[in-house]
Amino acid sequence: MDEKRKMDELINIGIALASEKKLDKLLEKIVEEARRFTNADAGSLYLTEGNFVRFVVSQNDTLRKRYGEQKEKSGYLSFTMPISRENIAGYVASTGRLLNIEDVYELGSDVDFKFNKSFDISNNFRTKSMLVVPMIDDDKQVVGVLQLINSMEEDGEIVAFKGDYEKLTFSLASQAAVAVKMAKYRESLKASNIEMIERLSIAAEYRDEDTALHIKRMKNYSAIIAKHLGFSEEEVEMMLFTAPMHDIGKLGVPDSILLKPAKLTDEEFEEIKKHTIYGAKILAGSQHEIIRRAEVIAISHHEKWNGKGYPKGLAGEDIPIEGRVVALADVFDALSSKRCYKPAFPLEKVIDIIKKDTGTHFDPSVTDAFFRGFDEIMEVYNSYKEV
């Protein structure tokens, strides 16, 4: 391929990298594209974190062919190394200079860095040529190191990385660096979004008996059910944002009712029911999908499959699916955890109640999805236990 076509391809790769929304997928894509670009058998990527580089991606065709993808992946663990001139990735991160090494077993005594053979030994692999490139963003920060291993001729011979590749790979690494920087920025926006929603949702339940752990569990239960209902990845993620806001309308219910230690009168219960309407009002009319979906959940998470829920008495599929999902997640959590008026029920009892109430309170397809994802439900249940 001539240089002009390489350059063209580089622009297309740049476009592909810039458009990847998820950091983890982006990092895999960077290594894939760089390997393809340089005919590298293997490649890995380190991200800088303060004075360390963290090993985050590894791809190795030879090992994949030998052991299959599962085994290939399981061989790697994320680890960090100090940014020092002694290891290769650290050297590149600290100097910002590219290394093109013909054979890492033949490093001259004049270089500072050493090649660590432990991976080769434990995997019966032979690392030979390496092109190690700093990923420098537009603020001149080294955000990571891209390490390409064993450039292959068509006949399978391992050769040194061509000199031509150096500049192009350096360009690719710069594009990748900016893409990484922007992906991190997006993820931090999203994370603070989620965190804020969670904090305020917890605060809104300040006066209620619910806890931070309830919010964490029920939003994860909701996401798991959604996943097993076949929601898209994006919609599943959306659940993590929207489900926490289901009870936000309790802000509108007076203390005297919300915190009443005794049984509520009928009038008081009617007042409590209004938290669904208050919640929808708080969230009403947004142009943002997240907030629109949260509004739907707030208004519909107390509806029942048989039409005997509130506030509208909707039945069956007239109840928005998100509301049906959150209804089950919310009740499962209420039953399976301790509240001031009841102990945590044993799981068998909770499961019996849910099965019994399916078709009346709960949508059968939602309950099915819940049980299909039960292993994951249990992981959440065990991770966020009340102490």
Place this chain on the structure above:
Amino acid sequence: MDEKRKMDELINIGIALASEKKLDKLLEKIVEEARRFTNADAGSLYLTEGNFVRFVVSQNDTLRKRYGEQKEKSGYLSFTMPISRENIAGYVASTGRLLNIEDVYELGSDVDFKFNKSFDISNNFRTKSMLVVPMIDDDKQVVGVLQLINSMEEDGEIVAFKGDYEKLTFSLASQAAVAVKMAKYRESLKASNIEMIERLSIAAEYRDEDTALHIKRMKNYSAIIAKHLGFSEEEVEMMLFTAPMHDIGKLGVPDSILLKPAKLTDEEFEEIKKHTIYGAKILAGSQHEIIRRAEVIAISHHEKWNGKGYPKGLAGEDIPIEGRVVALADVFDALSSKRCYKPAFPLEKVIDIIKKDTGTHFDPSVTDAFFRGFDEIMEVYNSYKEV
């Protein structure tokens, strides 16, 4: 410049575009870079919105030289045109095809589109050659149209855009398209973040007499003061996120005190004061700067310059600057708007009070910044009046 260098430059432009966080700056940058790349005297950019294209950027060196930048900019208004084959931008948006026109006054009768001469007539300008390029993102969506006008030779002669430019400009437009798509995505994340914070802040004050308009005014007052204190653009924007959360801790104060119609007892007032501590607790210990700053504001917005505020009784510059800013914004709004226990005071009276309390309650430098930005303060005051 040879094609390889152009290609190199294109990659660098791609990096620059991908790293621009703000959509409006990005759009200006796209037109600038594309003009530089093609020696175009003028250029404009349209974004697609449903079945329309919206005219969003215009740059014109000739008019800038003739009238100065202010006048040049003031000549343009954002407007929309239907995506139809009749106008040039609409034609390119609907077909996804690039147009390279030697002289728009000499369009053949075999083409569907027409050139609209009204701009030329009203500005005494002569549009001649045009390169009009669709901005197609990685999902094959036309997100906009880039219109380059009058390619110039070094001697100032207007010539047709070189054929060589077509493919390169098309590439640049694709990179720009992805950058625009991602910038829109980021802005929508940010906007929903802001909106959510605002809604929940309002909800948190559900039981209080404060209103949505109070939140809108006081966050804008805070941002204006911050700007005139020399905060960076990013920090000023941050104020819009963080200031609304100043009273979030009121969620922890019981109705019986918060909503008490009569004068509070000393004990009750001590309870009210705790909203600063509750707020900080809700927001405590985040790794996100936005939430950390909101925590600072929650805990410090009732401190006074002379040390007689609460909860800590900090004085002078020991009070975090954000807290000093929000203190003034909050009090100014309380005085200048109607509350259930008082009418809105006339502005002169409010200003007198603020001046009198400066050096005791308020930081003098914050009050100075407030008055430096007073025109903007008044704009906000008038835009978000209680009806």
